[in-house]
Amino acid sequence: MSMVEIEELLRRNEQSDLLRFSTAGSVDDGKSTLIGRLLYDSKSIFEDQLDSVEDASRRLNREGVDLALLMDGLKAEREQGITIDVAYRYFSTPKRRFIIADTPGHEQYTRNMVTGASRASLSIILVDAAKGMSTQSRRHAFIAGLLRIPHVVVVINKMDLVDFSEERFEEIREEFSAFARKLEIGNLQFLPVSALEGDNVVENSERTPWYHGPSLIQLLESVYIAGDQNFIDLRLPIQYVNRPTRDFRGFCGTLASGRIRVGDKVVALPSGKTSRVARIATADGDLPEAGPAQAITICLEDEIDVSRGDMFVTENNQPQIARDMEAMLVWMDDTPLQPNQPYLFRHTTQTVKGTVAELRYVVDPDTLHHSDAQALELNEIGRARLQLYSPLLVDTYRRNRATGSFVMIDPLTHRTVAAGMISQIGRTGATDPQAEAPTSKNITRHRGAVPPERRHELLGQKPATLWFTGLSGAGKSTVGFALEKRLMDMGHACYVLDGDNIRHGLNRDLGFSPQERSENIRRIAEVARLMNDAGVIVITAFIAPYCEDRDRAREIIGEGFFEVFVDAPIEVCEQRDPKGLYEKARKGQIAEFTGVSAPYEAPQSPEVHLHTDRDALEASVDRLVEALRDRGLLPRS
Amino acid sequence: MTDTSPRLTTIELLEAEAIEIIREVAATFERPVMLYSIGKDSSVMAHLAAKAFHPAPLPFPLLHVDTTWKFPEMYAFRDRFAEKIGAEILVHTNAEGVARGANPFTWGSVEYTNVMKTQALLQALSQGRYDAAFGGARRDEEKSRAKERIFSFRDENGRWDPKNQRPELWSLYNTEIHRGESIRVFPLSNWTELDIWQYILMEEIPICELYFAKERPMVRRHEMWIPYYEDRFVLDEGDKVETVRCRFRTLGCWPLTAAVESSATTIEEIVAETMVARQSERTTRVIDFDQEASMETKKREGYF
Structure with a gap:
């Protein structure tokens, strides 16, 4: 290397930016081979390291040089042939520096996967092209969404085993996308790869002429990460x-x-x-x-x-000072969560004591099903209500990864027992503090003896909540009731929740302040969830103007949540004005009227997007029935 | 590094991360200490500590575990360096080992390292009642280090249990320990060898002269150049002392440290060599491959 080249290298290294990414895949998805390939092709492996891998390959009777052995650091792992902890790897290309948190995909090691993903800006999820999506693929996608990793790259590996078939690639892509739509994943990309043979790792492969995207390295080098930082909220x-x-x-x-x-x-x-x-x-x-x-x-x-x-x-942009909040917890210890027992909560530079007052539900990352549970065990993920003994300065994790995250520490063993992401701040549940201490030990959730499948069989349907959102006058109730009638005619059990049956009864104590609107939505979501549990298809017809509230509803309802954007231009809605509300709002007689004096946040990726100004009512209903069939919720007739 | 462009460069991020880690220890532990091995990495670490607390002096001492077999050039450099960054330096030697005549020639490197390094370190930490000890190790150095936490828990006997590490998430470090237990802290975990050199160059951090090439007397053993010091080198039959233009990529006990043939006399030239080097730097450390899964075993016993 000449001195000119060295100076160039140093200059580049001095100015390079850094991408931290995590990798996840099942034991046999070829993850170690892929990372070995990235390091090998970027010349980040020294000769003596390669020699020792060659030796080990021979000793273990592996075919050729097994690049996967580079990754298996610990002695026990070399013996067992599995990776059991997070390993960090470093490599660079002329364009960028990389830190890989290589995390195991084996089911019981969720905690390591979460650990590796916690600082990542990008996550690579491997799927075996021959085997297709597995429980682990869904788990990895779920965790990437839970930790709000801004970029997710799905590497469909072992394309050589399926003859580089575009059809197979598309099939897996569609299956994965359908699952990912139920999660909060920002930027999702797919690549056809053979890590073993190097296709689309560094350079585009001639064997996938139908693939026009970047190679993996090109993608890693070019993904835009500067926008992932928050320059706005001073903390x-x-x-x-x-x-x-x-x-x-x-x-x-x-x-x-x-x-x-x-x-x-x-x-x-x-x-x-x-x-x-x-x-x-x-x-x-x-x-x-x-x-x-x-x-x-x-x-x-x-x-x-x-x-x-x-x-x-700053004066006009502050976190909340709170002792009560709800958070998603990933349990990382062999001893399960003990509700109402003291734990240490480590948050930013603060450590306080507190308890988990209530475990609201446990999520199955495979099916996204929410179920009631008394305890959270190792590698389980659930939503919990926290009561801290002293306040913390918090934001939601959605808003700020640093001030929305915490770890829980056992005060006796000092083990790190859980990772937490704050999803909601303030007292939740009943507003009456007496009623809030529910939690009393005499109330336990009763688990019925009837499995959900039996209900589905009996009713000939799988339940879902079609969550309609749209401006007043967009046609939510009209479409909702038409769909209800159609489904009833087809012999399905369904029910419309709308302002009339909710606001006049269950929620008559609530007004229209932001907190009360939020509580309104929470209760509706909880009712929808109960009705789904009973096997009934629910249609909700509320304006639900805020993404955050709809996302909460999605969290509460879980896998059956089905967002329907009932869309019509505001001029059309205003012209329809079935209840004369726009007129009143324009005259200033109604404060905070959505679309006039309060914002409407349109859904980014609804499952179904209806245009009621263009489409006939019957056509809209047809589309919804078809969408339910596509999801496998209704049988094909 | 006064630039405030929208996104920090890798080196700026690594510097900020190391400073955060070092401050965290000072804020949460009662008796921290920083291990100082005189090598380039620990010089970078000490320099970062000085920056973390500027304009105050370091709120903890540096500790050198001295085997008495370090290069003579290292001792001179150590005292100059500590004075320059305004740090207190403590030196500990396993006196019992010295009394028993511990040496790397007749004892063998495994036993010698255990007594004069691992045991000596554990003695020093327990005598000083230190509850946190910084080390300059990097994860890219060795495969068992690649899995170690930045805040790495040690039991009452200073042992590491790789199977039972505390999960480490975001930049939230678990600093809770019971009396007698301790934490080893590695602020340079995410640095690579190139970053270290780059930073030495950018920050003008002094390093020991042994890193630069010079003609030195050497003995060839096991295909490695071992430095020759007349008064203490135990020559075997057939050993020949030769003059070799060479330098050291890592510094340790001289009988266990191999030199590389080199003509590099500037940092840039060293970087040039590093970049074309097809051997990772630890191959010049004799102790790393004297046992199967060598480093992992030593770390479990309490070695850094």
């Missing part, structure tokens, strides 16, 4: 107070999100005291400003009392 958890002399008082921490500039007004939480940034001090001199992930030291203009665990934020 600086104070980690350490540095006070070497009387004249210097620095508050050290790593910016979880947002930007901070000299002169900015900051609020120190939880005290609420304010000051301005006098300096952003580093050993290399003061900075004018700092952004996400920078480890900085802030000096303030005023002497205010700040200590570890506090947080600097």
Whole structure:
């Protein structure tokens, strides 16, 4: 290598950006071979490492050089032939640096998969082309969605075993996409690969002429990650107070999100005291400003009392100070979750005690089915209601990965027992504090003796909730009742939940403030879930203007949630105005009327999108019936 | 590194991550200590610590576990370096091992390393009642390190249980321990060898002269160049002392450290060599391949 090349290499390394990604696949999906291939083809393997792999391959009577052996670090694993923990690997290309968290796909090791995925910006999920989607594939997809990894790449591997068949590729792609639609996965891409033979790993393969996308390396090099950072919400958890002399008082921490500039007004939480940034001090001199992930030291203009665990934020953009919240928990310890027992909750730079007041449900990542459970066991994932003894400064995980995540630690054994992602902040469930302590030990959930399959058989249908959303006047009730009639005529049990039967009874105590709207939706979702449990197809006809509320409904209802966007331009709705509401809203007689004085957040990827201004009513109903058949919820007649 | 472009570069992210880890230890443990081996990685680690607490001095001491068989050049460098970054340096030697005449020539590297490194380290940590000890290990160095946590739990006997590690998520570190237990902390976990050199170059961090090529007296053994120091080298029959233009890629006990033939006298030249080197750096450490699954076994026993 010439000195010019070295200088070029150093310059590139100095300026390169970093992509952290995780990999998941079942034992036989060829994951280790794929990573071995990435390292091998990017020349990240030293000769002596390759030699020892060659030796081991011979000793274990493997065919040729088994690149998978590069990955199996620990002695026990080499013996058992499986990977049992998260291993970190490093490689680079001229365009980018990479850290791989290589996590095992074996079913009982969910905890490792979650661990590896927690810091990843991208996740590679391997599927064996010959075998198709497995329980593990669904589990990996679920975890990627749960941890909100921005980019998911599905590598359909072993294409050589299926003669590089486009049809097979498309078949798996469709199956995977159908499953992924029920999850929150942002950017989803598919690649046909043979890791063993190198097809579409570094270069596009001639054996897949029908594939026009990038090779895996090209994709990893080009995926846009700068947008994954949050520059908006200033959250600086104070980690350490540095006070070497009387004249210097620095508050050290790593910016979880947002930007901070000299002169900015900051609020120190939880005290609420304010000051301005006098300096952003580093050993290399003061900075004018700092952004996400920078480890900085802030000096303030005023002497205010700040200590570890506090947080600097801005006046008009703050996290919530909360002791009550709901979170998704991934249980990671052999000892199951003990409700109402104390645990330590480690969140940003703060550790508090608290308990899990209630386990709301456990999710089966394979079927996405929610079921009631008394305990959360190793590798199980569930939603729980937390009661902390002291408040934390939190955002939802959806909004902020750093201030929405926590780990739970057993106060006696000090083992890390769970990973948590905050899904909702504040008291949930009944508003009456008396009723909220439900939880009393005398109430246990009764599990019936009738399995859901028997109900499905009896009714000749699988239950679902068709969650209609759209502007007032878009035709939700019209389409809903027409569909109900059609299904009844076909001999199916179904029921429409709408404002009349809910707002006048169950929810008559609720008004229209954001919290009450949110509680309204929660109750509707819980009712829909119960009716689904009873085997009934439910149609809900509410405006449900906020994505967050609909997502919560999706979480509560689980696998049977089916979002239907009943869409019509607002001018059309306003013209229809069946209840004269638009007119009143325009006159200012109704506050916060969706579409007029309150926002409507259209669904990003509804299962069905109806255009009631263009399509006839009967055609819309036909489409919905067909969609239910496609999902296998109704039998083909 | 005063640039505040929208997305940090890899090196900036690695620096920020290391500083966060180092501050976390200072904030949550009662008696932390930073292991200082005099090598390039631990010099980078100590430099990062100095940056983490600037303008204050390091809030914990550096600790050198001295086998008495380090290169003479290393001792001189150690004292200069500590003074330069304004750190207190403690030195511990296993006195009992010295009394028993421990040496890498007649004892064999396995037993010698156990007594003078592993046991010595455990003595030093327990005598100092340290509850957290920083080490400069990187995950790209060795395959069992690739699986170790950044905050790595040790039981009362300083042992590592690779099967029973605490899950480590996001950048939330579990710092809870009982009395007598401890945590080994590896702020450079995600750095590669190239990053270390790059950072030394960018930050002008001093490193020991042994990393640079020079003509040195050497003895050829097992196809490796072992440095020759007249007063302590036990020559075997047929050993021949030769002058070789060489340098060291890693520094340790000289009888266990092989040199590579080289003419690199600048960091850039070293990087050039590193990039074309088709042998990973630990092949120059004799102790790494003297037992099956060598490093993992040593780590279980308490070695760094």
